[in-house]
Amino acid sequence: xxxxxxxxLASFIPTLIVASAILFxxxxxxxxxxxxxxxxxxxxxxxLKRFEHQHGLDRPLAVxxxxxxxxxxxxxxxxxxxxxxxxxxxxxxxxxxxxxxxGMAFVVAIVLAIPLGVLAGFRHQTGADGVVTTLAxxxxxxxxxxxxxxxxxxxxxQLGWLPxxxxxxxxxxxxxxxxxxxxxxxxxxxxxSGLLIRIMRTAVIEVMSSNFIETARSKxxxxxxxxxxxxxxxxxxxxxxxxAVEFGFLVGSVVIIEDVFxxxxxxxxxxxxxxxxxxxxxxxAAMTVTVxxxxxxxxxxxxxQVIDPRQVRTGHGS
Amino acid sequence: MTDHGHxxxxxxxxxxxxIVLRHRHRPPATIARDVSLRVNAGEIxxxxxxxxxxxxxxxxxxxxxxxxxxxxxxxxxxxRGRDLLHGGDPARVRGRDIALIPQDALHALNPVKxxxxxxxxxxxxxxxxRQRRIATVxxxxxxxxxxxxxxxxxxxxxxxxxxxxxxxxxxxxxxSMEPPLxxxxxxxxxxxxxxxxxxxxxxxELRDATGASFLFISHDLALVSSxxxxxxxxxxxxxxxSGTRDAIFSHTRHPYTRALIGAAxxxxxxxxxxxxxxxxxxxxxxxxxxxxxxxRCPEAGAACGEAPRxxxxxxxxxxxxxxx
Numbered sequence: 001x002x003x004x005x006x007x008x009l010a011s012f013i014p015t016l017i018v019a020s021a022i023l024f025x026x027x028x029x030x031x032x033x034x035x036x037x038x039x040x041x042x043x044x045x046x047x048l049k050r051f052e053h054q055h056g057l058d059r060p061l062a063v064x065x066x067x068x069x070x071x072x073x074x075x076x077x078x079x080x081x082x083x084x085x086x087x088x089x090x091x092x093x094x095x096x097x098x099x100x101x102x103g104m105a106f107v108v109a110i111v112l113a114i115p116l117g118v119l120a121g122f123r124h125q126t127g128a129d130g131v132v133t134t135l136a137x138x139x140x141x142x143x144x145x146x147x148x149x150x151x152x153x154x155x156x157x158q159l160g161w162l163p164x165x166x167x168x169x170x171x172x173x174x175x176x177x178x179x180x181x182x183x184x185x186x187x188x189x190x191x192x193s194g195l196l197i198r199i200m201r202t203a204v205i206e207v208m209s210s211n212f213i214e215t216a217r218s219k220x221x222x223x224x225x226x227x228x229x230x231x232x233x234x235x236x237x238x239x240x241x242x243x244a245v246e247f248g249f250l251v252g253s254v255v256i257i258e259d260v261f262x263x264x265x266x267x268x269x270x271x272x273x274x275x276x277x278x279x280x281x282x283x284x285a286a287m288t289v290t291v292x293x294x295x296x297x298x299x300x301x302x303x304x305q306v307i308d309p310r311q312v313r314t315g316h317g318s
Numbered sequence: 319m320t321d322h323g324h325x326x327x328x329x330x331x332x333x334x335x336x337i338v339l340r341h342r343h344r345p346p347a348t349i350a351r352d353v354s355l356r357v358n359a360g361e362i363x364x365x366x367x368x369x370x371x372x373x374x375x376x377x378x379x380x381x382x383x384x385x386x387x388x389x390x391x392x393x394x395x396x397x398r399g400r401d402l403l404h405g406g407d408p409a410r411v412r413g414r415d416i417a418l419i420p421q422d423a424l425h426a427l428n429p430v431k432x433x434x435x436x437x438x439x440x441x442x443x444x445x446x447x448r449q450r451r452i453a454t455v456x457x458x459x460x461x462x463x464x465x466x467x468x469x470x471x472x473x474x475x476x477x478x479x480x481x482x483x484x485x486x487x488x489x490x491x492x493x494s495m496e497p498p499l500x501x502x503x504x505x506x507x508x509x510x511x512x513x514x515x516x517x518x519x520x521x522x523e524l525r526d527a528t529g530a531s532f533l534f535i536s537h538d539l540a541l542v543s544s545x546x547x548x549x550x551x552x553x554x555x556x557x558x559x560s561g562t563r564d565a566i567f568s569h570t571r572h573p574y575t576r577a578l579i580g581a582a583x584x585x586x587x588x589x590x591x592x593x594x595x596x597x598x599x600x601x602x603x604x605x606x607x608x609x610x611x612x613x614r615c616p617e618a619g620a621a622c623g624e625a626p627r628x629x630x631x632x633x634x635x636x637x638x639x640x641x642x
Contacts, residue, residue, distance in 0.1 A: 211425040217383060218418035219440045219491065220409050233430045309430055309475040 001305070008298050012291075016251045017292045020072075020283070024065045027279050034277040038081045057083065068283065078280035087284045091269065097167060098265035099259070101184055101253050102292070108189025109196050109250070110243065112139075114236075116193075117200020120225055121235070124205050132197065140194020142251050148187035148260045155183060165261035184261045192250045199242045203235035210234070237308045244300035251305060327354040329364040329531050330380070330416075330499055335393035337375055337384065337555075339602060347603035349388060350376045351555045354628075357499060362525055362532045364546035364563075366539050366578070370599050372555040373535050377501045381416050382408025386567045397499065414442040417492035421504040423484035427476035433487050434460070434472030462527075463520060482513035489520060493528065502534045506541070518545055539578045543567055548634075551575050554600050554610040557628065561635035569635065571642035573617045609639070617641055 035051040036043070045050075052058045056067065071078065077087040120132035156164040156173050162183055168176040207213065208231060216230045258267035273282025305311045335353040338346040350372040357363045367373045379390050380402055395402040397415060402408070412418075417440070420426040428436060438456040441447050447455070453472070460468035463486040476484055485505055492500050502521065506514040521532055522545050536542050542549060543563060550560040551574065561570040570576045577595045597614035600606055608623040609615070615622070621640040630636045 073460075211420060211422055212428040214383060215418070215420050215426045215436075215488070215491075216428070216439070217409075218381060218412050218420065220413035220443045221439065222409055225443065229431070230428055234428070237430075293587075307430065311475050 001302075004305070005298070005302070007068070007231070012294055017069075017296060020069065020287055021065065023283060023286050024068070025061065027277075028061055028148075029281055032277050034081050034279055037275075037277040069172075072284075072287070075199050077284040081278045082281075084277050087280045090281075091266065091284045091288055094264060094266050094269055094285075096265060097263060098251075098254055098258070098289075099292065100170065101181060101188070101263060101265060102123070102247070102254055104181060104185040105188035105192065105250055106243075106247055107133065108185050109246070113194035113196035113200050113243075114188065114232075114239075117197045117239075118204055118227060118232065118235070120197070120201040121204025122206065122231065124208070129201075132201065136194050136197035136201070138194070139190050139197070142191055143181035143193075144187050144191040145256045145260050147191060148184065148257055151183045151187055151223055152260075165263070167263045167265075180261070180263075184257050184263060187260075188250055188253055188257055192246055193251070195246055200235060200239050203238045204231055206238075207231050207234045233307055237304055240300050240304045240307075245295045247296050247300070250288055251293055254289075328361045329396075329398060330355075330357040330533070331396045332356070332376075332380070333394045335379065335395060337372065337379055337388055337392050338391050340387045340389070341603070346391075347590065347601070348555055349602050350379075351553075353393070353555075353557055355550050355560070357531050357533055359498070360525065360529050360531055361520065361547045362534055362545060364542035365533060365535045365552060366537065366542055366547040366549060367552035368537055368599050370554075370601075371552045371600075373552050374503055376552070377418075377503060377533060377535055379403070380501070381412050381418065383412075383418075413492075413497070414495045415497055416499045416501060417495065417497040419485075419488050419492045419500060419502040419505045422508050423481055423488055423505075424508075426488055427484060429476055432473050432475055433479060434475075437472070437487055437491045437494060439538075440491065441538065444495055447449065447461060455494070456490075459494055462493070462524070463487070463490045465490075481509055482516065485509060485513075485517055489517070489524070491529070491590065493524065496528060497530065499531045499533065502532055504536055504636065505534075507537075514541070521545070522551045539575075551578070554606075555602060556610060556638060557636075558611065558639070559635075559637040561632075565635040571613045571632075571635070571637040572611075572639050574611050575637075575642075577614075577616075 033048070034055070034057060035048040039047055039051060049058075056064055068078070075088060077091065079086050081089075116132050116135070120129040120136075123129050152164050155162045163180050166180055168180060170177040213226065213230060216226055221230070254265065254267035255270050256267070257263075258265045259271055262268075266288050269281060269285040270289070272278065273285055332353060332355045335350060336348065337350040338348050340346045344530075351374050353372070355363070355365070355376075365373045365377065375384060375388060378384055379388075380395050380397075382402075384390070390403050393403070397411070400406070402411065427433070434453070434456045434583065437459055438452045441452045441455060447635060456472055457469040460472055462548050465471055465483055465486055471479075471483075476487075479487060487506075489505070492502075505521075506517045509517065521534070524530065525532060534542060535548060539549075539551075543566075546563055548560070548562050549566045551566070551572065552572050559566065559570075559575045561569075566575060567579070574595075580593045580596055595614055600610060600613070607626050609618070610625075612618045612622040619641060624640075626638050626640050628636050628638045629642070
């Protein structure tokens with residue numbers, strides 16, 4: 001297990017190099033200019049040139065990349081083109097916000113997916129299966145920003161139960177924090193659950209057709225015990241693997257949702273970075289998202305190992 | 319070996335059992351037709367047939383484990399005089415009164431649960447025992463089926479067991495509630511010949527020790543001949559011959575049984591090719607007039623256009639053939 005963690009952590013290094021290189025090229029080839037964004041459209045050509053020289057943007061891309069990576073490794077992500085504020089602390093401050101949002105949304109998705117997927121899979125080809133499958137398609141094909149708008153309209157504007165957005169730290173005011181996080185988490189979680197319900201359903205159907213299910217029945221095991229002791233744990237193994245991938249998509253959706261709900265997380269920073277062509281901000285924020293996804297994938301893989309004894313190498317036996 | 323009388327009320331009595339497979343677009347296909355069989359207390363009874371003969375489904379119908387679209391449309395099955403097919407929850411019978419030893423040991427075990435947990439599950443389900451007591455019983459059961467170092471291996475997972483040990487564990491599982499009847503569904507098919515012999519010996523040993531009866535399902539007549547008290551031969555959903563081991567082997571009446579005996583590989587003789595039965599077993603949905611074996615039968619005659627009845631004139635030795 002420890003060796004596995006070590007090798008997985010080691011594999012982060014090439015992943016991060018490739019991801020950062022792609023990002024670096026991407027932000028530089030998209031149309032638009034950092035200098036123009038920072039200085040405004042009335043800036044003189046000389047001023048733009050001076051800005052680009054000042055920030056090293058006139059040098060070859062490879063040189064810029066190596067310099068950026070070298071500093072990033074030392075924890076220096078540079079300063080914002082817009083307001084000269086150091087990027088590192090700004091990103092660090094926002095990490096817990098995004099982690100809370102993505103984490104709670106993921107919990108919403110899983111809490112929806114497991115029971116609904118089990119119900120549909122266990123009652124395969126019945127009315128319940130039909131309802132759940134339809135629901136899953138509906139959830140999965142809903143744009144999360146549209147659902148977010150709908151939720152705000154209904155719960156905030158019509159009923160007035162919840163704030164329309166904003167953010168308060170959990171440490172400052174737990175109730176206020178949860179009030180504001182609820183709708184964005186539902187918007188993200190429900191959309192993510194669409195795929196996860198289907199995955200869980202398929203996994204359950206697959207497990208139900210296994211011979212060991214008949215063995216269990218031949219012992220006199222009833223439905224409830226069958227699902228909780230024989231079906232669930234086996235079905236969770238493929239489910240977890242796919243849910244890690246889905247978490248990646250979910251973190252990607254955070255960009256839009258944070259903007260809709262005016263949440264000061266990494267996602268809104270990414271958006272600001274793109275709009276302003278503020279490369280240091282954009283790179284730091286996007287790389288942070290990459291690291292979060294990698295770490296969550298690692299955790300999920302480890303969890304899958306724990307629930308699948310075949311993957312753990314032990315003493316005797318083969 | 320103790321003496322196992324054949325007299326008295328049968329432990330399991332099946333009469334005229336007919337199982338069909340329902341189709342959405344076709345008329346239902348008959349999987350088993352008018353099957354009657356009996357298992358007496360302490361007997362090992364063989365149920366023999368090629369794959370597709372309906373032997374496994376006949377056994378599964380007894381404990382309500384037929385696949386979704388299959389159902390029993392007529393006949394009776396009584397266990398100690400109690401109706402198995404109508405009324406009553408089959409889950410209460412399963413594991414406690416009638417246990418199943420499944421085929422394909424690896425896939426028949428839950429990969430994420432320990433062997434000990436799975437062997438002890440019938441005790442959990444049917445209740446009455448404390449957790450610690452269950453662990454002790456499980457250890458005893460695994461010892462009884464000769465798993466080396468049983469108590470320590472109880473915490474192993476199925477993939478850590480060899481095929482033979484998995485099959486032993488499944489046998490221990492079936493024994494856990496000390497059921498009077500155990501349905502053994504080709505328990506040795508996936509195993510090496512030497513391991514096969516060990517499992518067969520084990521079943522005989524357990525019958526002698528516990529007095530349990532076995533309905534042993536197999537496609538291998540030679541294997542069954544070594545230890546079954548009585549044998550039923552099934553072909554295309556029908557019992558074609560039944561009787562004591564001796565009657566089936568020494569006084570074979572039905573051409574199909576004779577062909578099966580002929581097709582069994584023998585070490586002596588060393589023929590160029592093994593004799594086979596020409597043709598193939600008819601599919602359940604095929605409409606057949608007359609004897610179902612006629613197409614493949616070397617002895618078929620004019621009378622075979624009409625379906626033969628099971629001839630029981632010879633007492634315990636019954637057969638379904640006009641010319642036998």
